[in-house]
Amino acid sequence: MGEKPTGRILFATSLLMASLLAGFASAEPAQLSLVVDQPPSPQQPWYDASHPLVLTPSLVNTGEAITFDINPSCMFVLNVYNATGVLLVDGSDACPDRTRGEDLASGETRVYDSVEWNMKDEQGMWLESGTYIVELLHTTLDLSYVTNAVIQTPVEVPTTLAYDVQLVQRTANSPVSVALVSLTNPTSEPVDLQALPACVLEWHVGEQAQLGSPCFGQTKSLMPGEVLLVDQVSIHNHELTTLTVNTPGNTFTHTTVLQAAQAPLANVDASLTIEMTNNAEPLYSQGDAVANEAVLTTASVGEQTLHFTSSCKAEMWVINDLGRIVYDSLAGKSCSDIDLEMSLSLEEPLAFTLAPWGFFEQDTCRVDPGVYTVVVEVPEFGLVTSQRIQYSDVQANACADASSLSLSTTMDWVDEDTFQLSPSLSMDGEARYIRMNQPCTLELDFVNDDQESVHRFMTLCDAYDGRKVSLTPTANTLQFNTFDVDMVQNGVDVLPEGMYSLNIRLLSSTPATTTVEMAWPADFTLEEPVNEQETVTLEQFEITGTWTPLVTEEGTCHVLNVGETSYLLSNARTLSSWQPLSTVEGIYEVQAADPAPECSVFSAPSVEVVNVVLERSLEVETVDEAPLQVEELQEENAQATAVVSAVTVVVTASLLSILVMVTVTNEGLRLPATMAGLWFLGLIGKTHETTDGRYQRGRLMGYLTANPGCHFRALMSALDMSNGQITHHLRILESEENVWRKNDGRLVRYYPLTNQLNPSTDPDDLPVPPLSPDPNSLQGKILNLLDQDGDLGQFPTQAELAKRLEKSQQLISHHLRTLQKYGLVERRKMGVKNRYKLTREAVFLLETSEDFAHR
Structure with missing residues (x-):
């Protein structure tokens, strides 16, 4: 029984202890505070592998003694967020779940082990360089510490990239230096810069350290041979200084020693900035000017006095991205001594206006x-x-020397509709830079045989936009990207069929071009070209006439007289055994040829005799008079009369048939030949003038007044006169000086003789005659074909007309040009070929002409 009270006491005691412990565990944690010691990174405003972020936490109890739970495995963890607040590293994930109690007396401060941030992610890989939010968190208490940290983590620079550092000074002894860092791709392949991790250059000038610009610039890729300015730093050499620039991890590092400034400098607590007065952004184009102000500001509370002894108080100079000074405000400027004091304060900065550039x-x-x-x-x-x-600046630089540059390309057809170009730029001479000045690299221009630009476009856009490329004697060729050119887009050919010159132009400040001859489609071939000069010489025709020798300084020039027209004999000798004689008259097949040197002083047309059709002595012409003596011969001897008549008929018929053949093809021979034929027939003689003759000549004059320039055959057709009639009346009108004639090729055109129309009138000022309604002529046949095809919506080419009319293409070309001159035919470019159609005037004239309407 005695044991029963003892057990109750022990039970009561245990309950009391449990209640006490429960009081300590649930004590208010607000009496606890977290204090963190964060030492700055020595000598630089960032953390890296050699200078990591180290946080030393402490718990301070500002209330009564307290007991709380902790995780002994990881009392504090680091959570890392990016700049936008996204959790990148959760330190609690690596903590095992353990708990034990921790006592902290009233007023006690307990310092815990430092926590070091290794700047790696949960997989143990380096985080990219940049700014992060780091949270130091107590794993069981609701206590944390947050700080921002700039880190630089090691970056491996690809071996395909190379850095270059230039130190630029205004003069050799200038205390101011500007360091330029450029990135180069010396390979023949582009380098993808987007695939590289974030990286910022690190600068150390003496004891000062600062972060620069991104290591790989702001571009997505670096093209073969490209040079990219990535950063610059300006330094004033107050004393002997060491300059170092490197990438994080020191894959690239460059160190140079800067000499101290020779002249002592006045001391001032101020900083200098550039304020652009005309541009909100540092972007300029052709026609702009840089207008800046140099602004001095200070953080000091008191006023400072600046004592200037030179009139050149603030100056500006400009360096291009190759490290060359292109402008210096001191060049050609004289600085004078002055004694000037100016005040600088926090409220009143100093501003100096700089000369515009x-x-x-x-x-x-x-x-x-x-x-x-x-x-x-x-x-x-x-x-x-x-x-x-x-x-x-999108324009080529007039001062750029392109003599050592050569642009070339290969061209290969990929399929029926696509060809591939592989252009390259080569250089012969010293190293130089090529600057691309437009968003696109190349311009392609398709030019047809008429030197007209048919299709033009730009290509390789965004590839070299605004870039500069280095060409050196060892790497003197820049190979551009191979690209395809589609000749069919959206089902439509970009070019008509034909031959083209593809002009390729490099869109750079230093121009370079190349040309590729091509056809579209690839198997397109031109029709055999017609040599106009050669075709004309092959066109043969017959003429009848007599020969006259003319002695010149070069020798004897033989002239063939055909009525009122003369032809000079060429040196060409198709008939080697034949010689022209002044005692014969003949019919000859001739063709145009160059004149003989003996005839060079004359301007008449020159011909070559290719065949002698008929020649006869001028002495036997008395025999031709036999028809005029027929009656006398019949009275003397009937038999002789029959014989003579037969001979006369044969000779006369032969000559007339030959003359008819010749005159059909040449109106210049028609009038004299007609008169000669009528003379042979004894039909022309002295006759008395009749009223009908005057009436017909009146008709003729009226028609010529209304239609000046009408040719001989058209007059016959229009006035319904015979060959003899028209010849007779024209001869009379010419003798009376009422009309005059002008040779136009094989045609003879007639004009009324007036003050405005006379032989001295410029041929270009002579009126163009209207359509001569002669359907049987070659021009009439051309008009008929064009009229028929036009009704079917077809328009033939010159070659098609020549084939259908069975004439040479050169002859058809001549008549087409004549019809164009008269305004009856027009030529139109349809595809790559010239096609012909009637004008509205020609359609009207054909419809109103009975000769054409009934065909």
Whole structure:
């Protein structure tokens, strides 16, 4: 029994202890605070593998003694977020689930082990360089510490890229230096920069450190041979200084020593900035000018006095992206001594207006497009700053020398509708840079045989936009991307059929072009070209006449007299055994030829005799008079009369048939031949003038007045006169000086003789005659064919007309040009061929002409 009270006491005691413990565990955690010690990264405003972020946490109890749970495996963890708040690393994921109690006395501060951020993700890979949000979190208490951290993690620069650092000074002893960092792709293949991790250049100038621009610029890729300016830093050498620039992880590093400034500098607590007064963005184009102000500001509360001893208080100079100074405000400027004091305060900064620069070099040549570094300095106080600007210009630079450049390409047909071009640019000579000044790299221009641009477009766009490419003696060829050209787009040919010159132009500040001859379609071939000169010489015709020798300084020129027309005998000798004689008259087959040197002083047409049809002595012409003596011969001897008549008829018929053949083809021979034929027949003699004759000549004059320039055969047809009638009346009108004639090729045109129309009138001022309604002529046949085809919606070519009319293409071409001159035919480009159709005037004249209407 005695044991029973003892057991009740032990039970009561245990309940009391449990209640006490429960009081400690549920104590208010607000009395606890988290304090974190975060030492800055030494000598640089970022963290890296050599200088990681280290956080040392402490818990401070500002209330009564407290007991709380902790996870002994990981009391504190790091959670990492990107700049937009996305959780990248959750430190709690690696913590095992364990718990134990932790006591903290009243007023006690307990320091825990430091927590180091390794700047890696949960897979153990380096996070990209940049700014992150780091949270130090107590795993059991609702306590945390948040900080922003800029990190630089190691980056492997591809071996296909190369960096170059240039140090530029205004003069050899200038205390101001500008360091330029360029990135080059020396290979023949483009490098994808988007696939590379984020990276920022690190600068160390003496004890000062700063982050620069992205290591790989702002472009997506670096083309073969391309040089890209990625960063620049301006330094004033106050003392002997070491300059170092490197990528994170030191894959690339460059160090140089800067000499100290020779002249002592005035001390001022101020900073210098550039303020653009005419552009909100640092983007300029042709016609713009850089107008800046140098602005001095200070963070000091008190007022400072700046003492200037030179009139050149603030100056500007400009460096191109190749490290060459293209502008210096001090060039040609005289600085004078002054004694000037100016005040600078927090409320009142100092601003100096700088001379504008219009993107011209000192030699007045316009600068090339690209990136330029504007450097502004206040020399007496050792203040300097710089800013990059972008200049674009789509025009070729007139000062650029393209003599050493050669653009070429290969062309291969991929299929029936597509060909492939593989252009390249080569250089012969010293190293140079080519600047692409347009969004597209090449311009393609298809030019037809008439030197007309039929189709033009640009290609390789966004590939080399605004880039500069280096060509060196060892790497002197730039191979552009191979690309396809589709000749059929949306089911439509981009070019008509034909032969073309494909002109390819490099769209750079230094122009270069190349040309490729091509056909579309690829198997297109031209019709055999017709040599106009040769075809004319092959056109043979017959003429009848007598020969007259004329002695010149070169020798004897033989002239063939055909009525009122003369022809000169060419040197050509198709008939080697034949010689022209002045004692004979003949009918000859001739063709046009170059004149003989002996006839060079004359302007008459020249012919070559290819065949002698008939020749007879001029002495036997008395025999031709036999028909006039027929009655006398019949009275003397009937038998002789029969014989003579038979001979006369045969001779006369032969001569007349030959003359008819000749005159049919040449109106210039028609009038004299008709008169000669009528003379042979004894039909022309002295006759008395009749009223009918005057009436017919009146008709003739009226028609010529209304239709000046009408030719002989058209007059016959229009006035319904015979060959003899028209010849007789024209001869009388010419003798009375009422009309005059003009040879037009094989035609003889007649005009009324007036003050405005006379033989001295310029041929270009003579009126164009209307359609001569002669359907049987070659021109009439051409008009008939064009009329028939036009009704069917067809328009023949010159070659098609020649084939259908069985004439040479050159002859058809001559008549088509004549019909065009008269306004009866028009030529139109349909596809790649010239086709012909009637004009509205010609259609009207054909419809109103009875001769054509009944055909």
